[in-house]
Amino acid sequence: MIRYTIPRGVAWRYVGFPRRLAVPTLTRFSSTFIPQPNAKVKRIKTKEELAREKLEEQMQSKNWFVRWGAIARSERFTKGMTKYLIGAYIFFLIYGLYFMKKLYAKEKELETLEAKLLEGKANEFETLRIKELRGKLRTRDELKLAKYREMRKDEGQDYSEFDNVKLENNDQNRLNTQILPARDTTEFYDAKAADYDKGVNFEEKAIFMGRRRKWLMKHCQGDVLEIACGTGRNLKYADLANINSITFLDASKKMMEITHEKFREEFPNFKRAAFVVGKAESLLELASGGSSANLDPSTKVKYDTIVEAFGLCSHQDPVKALKNFEMLLKPGGRIVLLEHGRGKYGFINKILDDRAEKRLETWGCRWNLDLGEILDDSGLEIVEEKRTHLGTTWCIVAKRKGDVKKETEVGFIEKYFGSSIKGKFEAYENANKPKDSKNNH
Ligand SMILES: C[S@@+](CC[C@H](N)C(=O)[O-])C[C@H]1O[C@@H](n2cnc3c(N)ncnc32)[C@H](O)[C@@H]1O
Structure with a gap:
C-alpha cells in the first residue's frame, strides 16, 4: 500500500x-x-443542494419579480405564512360571527319595527330607523335622525320616548336656496330642439351614458310609455321584440317631432306607436281623453313599463308626475328612471349647486335636485336604486305600493337573511299562481 x-x-x-x-x-x-x-x-451536488443554491441566487436577484417569487418559495416565508394564514382564518371566523350576530340583531329589530309600522303604530323615529336599517336614508332623514339621537335619553331599542314627537322636515329641495324653483320648460325645449342632440352627444359619450340608456330600455316590455322622450335618444336601445305597443310623451312639440321622425326611420313597420304632446303632470287627463271631469284611473289605459330619462329635472311638479305614473301602471308593472340629481359627496354637490343657474339656462334642467326626496314623496316603492358618476346619475326601478317583488329582484342578503322574506315569496307565488279554471272563464 x-x-x-x-x-x-x-x-x-x-x-x-x-x-x-x-x-x-x-x-x-x-x-x-x-x-x-x-x-x-x-x-457532484444533489438535486436539493442545486435547488437551494438557485433559490438563494434568485433571492438576491435584481429583478423584483424573480426575487419575490424566490422569497415566496423560501422555507422561512412559507412557515411564516402558515402562521399568518391561521391567524387570518381565526380573524375572519371571529369577524364572520360578529357580522352574522349584527345582521341577525338588525333583522330582528327590523322585523319588530316593520310589524309596528304595518299596524300604524310606529312613531316618526321608528319609521326613520326602518329606513336606516334598510340603508335608504335621504339627507333630510339623516339630519332628522341626528336630532332625534341628540334628544335620546335611553340607549337600547325602546323608542317609545318619541311616540308623541314629530320634528320639522329638512327638505333639501325646499331649504337649499341653490336648488332653483321648478318652472315650465316647454318653450325652452321648443327653442332648443334643433340643437339638442348636437349639444348633448359629446357630454354623454364622455361619461358612457349609452350604457345607462341601454340599461333603461332593456326593462321595456309589453305596453310601454316613455315620458319626456325629448328627441328620442333612447330609441336605438329599444328592442321591439319585447314590446307590444309604445307611447311617447313630451311637453315640447318640437322635441316630439324629432322623436317621431327618428322612430319612423328606425322602425318603419311598427304600427303600435303613439306620439303625444302633453305634460307628465296631466297624464291622467290625457289618458282619459283629455277630460279631467270623468277622471277614473281604474278604467284608463295602463302600461307594463313606464320609462323616463332625464325628465324629472325639467318637470314643473316631479312628485305629481311620479304619482301619475303609478296610477297608469298595470299590476306587476315597473317604472324605470334614469335621472340626474344630487351626488353622494359634498364636493360634487357644491359643484352642482355653484353651476345650477348656468345649467338651467343652458339645458333647462335642475341638475342638483334631491331625487331621493322626490321619490320618497311620490310614495312609489323602490325595487332597485343604483347610482353612478359619484352618485349623480340615478338608476331607479320602482313599483306600485303594495305590489310584491319578483323573484329576480330579491337580492342575496334579502333572500337568505331577510326577516320577512318567506312571507314575501309566498305572497309573490300566490300572486302569480294561475287562477283555477272557474275563475278563468
Ligand atoms: C333634458 S330633456 C331629456 C330628453 C330625453 N329624455 C333624453 O334623455 O335626452 C327633458 C325633456 O323633458 C321634457 N319635459 C319637460 N317638462 C315636461 C313635462 N312636465 N312633461 C313632459 N315632458 C316634459 C322636455 O320637453 C324635454 O324634451
Whole structure:
C-alpha cells in the first residue's frame, strides 16, 4: 500500500474534504493515482443542494419579480405564512360571527319595527330607523335622525320616548336656496330642439351614458310609455321584440317631432306607436281623453313599463308626475328612471349647486335636485336604486305600493337573511299562481 502525504493547508483545497478525511479517502484509490497540485476534484451536488443554491441566487436577484417569487418559495416565508394564514382564518371566523350576530340583531329589530309600522303604530323615529336599517336614508332623514339621537335619553331599542314627537322636515329641495324653483320648460325645449342632440352627444359619450340608456330600455316590455322622450335618444336601445305597443310623451312639440321622425326611420313597420304632446303632470287627463271631469284611473289605459330619462329635472311638479305614473301602471308593472340629481359627496354637490343657474339656462334642467326626496314623496316603492358618476346619475326601478317583488329582484342578503322574506315569496307565488279554471272563464 502506497501512502500519500498531502501537504498541509493544500490538501483540503484540492480534494475538497477536510484534511482529516483525506487520508482514508485516498487509501481507496489505486496505486497509480498521482495527485496534481492544480487539479480540482468536485463532488457532484444533489438535486436539493442545486435547488437551494438557485433559490438563494434568485433571492438576491435584481429583478423584483424573480426575487419575490424566490422569497415566496423560501422555507422561512412559507412557515411564516402558515402562521399568518391561521391567524387570518381565526380573524375572519371571529369577524364572520360578529357580522352574522349584527345582521341577525338588525333583522330582528327590523322585523319588530316593520310589524309596528304595518299596524300604524310606529312613531316618526321608528319609521326613520326602518329606513336606516334598510340603508335608504335621504339627507333630510339623516339630519332628522341626528336630532332625534341628540334628544335620546335611553340607549337600547325602546323608542317609545318619541311616540308623541314629530320634528320639522329638512327638505333639501325646499331649504337649499341653490336648488332653483321648478318652472315650465316647454318653450325652452321648443327653442332648443334643433340643437339638442348636437349639444348633448359629446357630454354623454364622455361619461358612457349609452350604457345607462341601454340599461333603461332593456326593462321595456309589453305596453310601454316613455315620458319626456325629448328627441328620442333612447330609441336605438329599444328592442321591439319585447314590446307590444309604445307611447311617447313630451311637453315640447318640437322635441316630439324629432322623436317621431327618428322612430319612423328606425322602425318603419311598427304600427303600435303613439306620439303625444302633453305634460307628465296631466297624464291622467290625457289618458282619459283629455277630460279631467270623468277622471277614473281604474278604467284608463295602463302600461307594463313606464320609462323616463332625464325628465324629472325639467318637470314643473316631479312628485305629481311620479304619482301619475303609478296610477297608469298595470299590476306587476315597473317604472324605470334614469335621472340626474344630487351626488353622494359634498364636493360634487357644491359643484352642482355653484353651476345650477348656468345649467338651467343652458339645458333647462335642475341638475342638483334631491331625487331621493322626490321619490320618497311620490310614495312609489323602490325595487332597485343604483347610482353612478359619484352618485349623480340615478338608476331607479320602482313599483306600485303594495305590489310584491319578483323573484329576480330579491337580492342575496334579502333572500337568505331577510326577516320577512318567506312571507314575501309566498305572497309573490300566490300572486302569480294561475287562477283555477272557474275563475278563468
Ligand atoms: C333634458 S330633456 C331629456 C330628453 C330625453 N329624455 C333624453 O334623455 O335626452 C327633458 C325633456 O323633458 C321634457 N319635459 C319637460 N317638462 C315636461 C313635462 N312636465 N312633461 C313632459 N315632458 C316634459 C322636455 O320637453 C324635454 O324634451
